[in-house]
Amino acid sequence: MSHVIVIGGGVSGLATAALLAADGHDVELHEARDQLGGRAGTWEKDGFRFDTGPSWYLMPEVFEHFFALLGTSADEQLDLVALDPAYRVYSEGHPPFDVVSGRAQAVALFESIEAGAGAKIDRYLDAAEHAYHLSVDHFLYDGYQNLSGLRHPAVLRSAPQLVPSLSRSLARHVDARFTDTRLRQVLGYPAVFLGGTPYTVPALYQLMSHLDLNDGVLYPQGGMYTFVAALERLARERGVRVHLGSDVRRMLVSDGRAHGVELADGTTHDADLVVAATDLHHLEADLLGGASTGRRRERTPSSGALLLLLGVRGEVPQLAHHTLLFTADWQQNFDAITRAGGHIPDPASLYVCAASQTDPSVAPTGDTNLFVLVPAPANPESGAGGIDRGGDEEIERTADRVIAQIAQWCDIPDLAERIVVRRTITPQDFATDLRTWQGNALGMAHTLRQSALLRDRNTVPGIDGLYRVGADVTPGIGLPMCLISAEIVTKLVRGETAPGRIGALRSAL
Template sequence: MTAGAGPAGRTQAVVIGAGIAGLASAALLARAGYAVTVLEKQRQVGGRAGSWELDGFRFDTGPSWYLMPEVFDHFFKLLGTSADEQLDLTVLDPGYRVFFEGRPEPVDIRRDRRLNQELFERLEPGAGARLGSYLDSARSTYELAKEYFLYTSFASFRPLLAPRVLRGLPLLARLLLQPLDAFTARFVRDRRLRQILGYPAVFLGSAPKLTPSMYHLMSHLDLDDGVLYPRGGFARVIEAVRALAEAEGARIVTGAEVEGILTEPAAGRHRVTGVSYRDLDGTGQILAAGTVVSAADLHHTETALLPRPLQTYPERYWRRRVPGPGALLIMLGVDGTLPQLQHHNLLFTRDWDANFGAIFGKAPTVPQPASVYVCRPSATDPAAAPAGCENLFVLVPLPADPGLGRGGVAGGGDGGLEALADTVIAQIAQWAGIPDLAGRIRVRRTVGPADFAADFNAWRGGVLGPAHVLRQSAFLRGSNKSRKVEGLYYAGGSTIPGIGLPMCLISAEIMLKRLLGDTSTTALPEPLPAAGARAGGVPGAGAAR
């Protein structure tokens, strides 16, 4: 068997990492006719979208917002199924609750646009109608992005010369050059409303002052389109994607830590020949492949798995990049009910700029107090906690710095992180009116930036990846193909199109389009034909461009 050949003559492909991008890549590659092996460092799949259980409490350890449902549905339909067939989705209404420092009453964001406009109008006369205009703009920008920017590899800019794009160039330029916070200020003055409209920047690993206003499109997703929840949590989403990958023929190996991407000279450059890895027993292994897709952190892939001459993005590139935030994660199993909280909850500090400045400034520090996200999945999914108990997942954005330490179970993490967790628990108790919260905690686990660095090889211990600032968005973000090594591709949140589970699914599809030489900007037709039904037969290594 040659380096590029697999069973029955199929091209052998290796996918590094079994997060959602790696599993999705494996499913699409296998359907396209590749013999696929996925190598995952951890003993469970999911990557950042993992799960953890203790004493009957079940926690998602990463993503928890199900947005852009059509992206999930499209991915499933590529594989001949649908989100409705794979998942049990529940509409959240309210979508989320927002607590404001110094304000006794929280506000709820609803599924109905009219109700959200009424809320904005109550908080600021005239803001209801302006929210309607804002959301109309967000929707049209989202549709434009979905048609021309989200599903393209930017391997060719010719498809972007469409009349609709050219007509919109002046507006697109303004949306790219004006920061999100300045854009929202054109529509609302009330600090609380500006925070609601500006917070989606955090989903993008950035801050409202750093994020291009193009991303106001995110408000279409939560204020207009609505928020869903998959019963069983996001671990259920991972299970569904894994099962589809395996059904297509992909082989998934856990406890396999990749140590290097192997290459050989070919026609004046290099091409991949496989990977080296250590298995569960610590034994070194070689796996031959004609195609390698790394869904691991792009910084780790480039600087640790390739020799310096073959790095498209060497260390000096990363010194000029802006990392997304790190995070302290706090998982709490709580006795009794917590009706003061919705499924999703946001706690916003009064000094918004200082909060983000602490995380993204030139001398990053831990914000005090911090704006905090609290998820209570047991509000929707009784299986997330024992009867009569609640499950809380808390995310505290921090600077991306592994030096802030590691977490642990039952207070066993590094002292600074555990002290911060105590402070945040007290903050939630005070702001949400749960004075006895700390005394009701039965299960506690913390996770810190050093855990992300150790477990996921995350650049600077970040929780998301490179921030979506202007010079790290769209075609300015990391490419999904190596410029130095033929047959090496990338997928996941640190490459195009960006951060979040929907973006990771799209990144897998863009990777396949790039491999097959498809430079279109739109999503692939549904379903993706199986290799035997594809004109031209099974793809080979020569199909890569």
């Protein structure tokens, strides 16, 4: 049994702590803030409760496998419901339409919008499903300590399709098959949740369309933070000692090996192994005093985000649980966000979650809670958000424009007048509160150079006993990826480098 210190109580840190404790290790977790969850946080005011981060429950088999490793199940830990529709789309200049999960429903929708697109989406989803299963079986659970996984016969057989999908963008791949802008947007928007844009994310990520169009979208009643609460509960039950308000300021490294941490209060804590569930640049610049932990320092962060948490009196039937607003000038919208000195365009492509449409516990009876995500430049000097118009003036003016856009596009003319709770969160807040590099909202973007074996690894060259976990490293962004990242670290601690899932934890044998 090793004494392990985990730095950071986000999803990846909690998941790693739970798995390592279940595998027989003595684990302590230090979280600088007074709340666990990291990006997957929660905030409550006047009876309105908001998730402040991830809001899509996708890849349920990843969650199920993770829970099984801890001797439980998603059914035991969460109250999951399927969303119908999966989401609603308002595309500028067109009437709204609902996307319902299921192959037949997707084929019918695409054919109704563009003649001949039904057969095309059927073939597209066949390829997306194949890419998804290939990734789960051979790429995602691989820490790439060696390249044995890439020599698997299934991977080699798929090389003629795989190589081109890595060399062109998702937008180029989609645009070659579909003409109608609305269909291109439905297939391209998942790139945003990967920290990039349809023009920067490789076409391999068409696999994301398998998740919402084929597989379905779930939601845990009580909010996504119930998943964080489940992780905390499972970790503590397995003996993890959780320290809140415990800020790690320095990593202790001697003779090329990590052996503990120093806290902000000046105390030092020894360990056999250290797991950093932190932003990579914070790890390098602050905890390791400027040392590089990768083969290169040139990384591309995801975009930032302007978040609006809105408590609204009365119901808002114009919005589904998930609603997407897409501008007509799709590429220009992304260019405005990603170029140097960029800005949030007006109007903006954005996402709205009205969880109260499904879950009455997150708002007072008859009222609506809205979580609005507007992709923004990753810029820590963007200005701070605040509660009840307490943010910087330009931030609150931008929020007013976003609220006005939702009201106009979705035919909710009195939306602004009905808002009784309001909070804004900005890239500056991400940088200050979560120490994310440049205030990015999601982690390191899934560009070609930051995907699969080219992404930063879970081990640190030159420092034994130090592991990295989370959205910045293998396999990537999103709650399922953070769970897989935790499993990869657990395998590495065991000394296992082969790709694939863990069959069982030692404590369960």
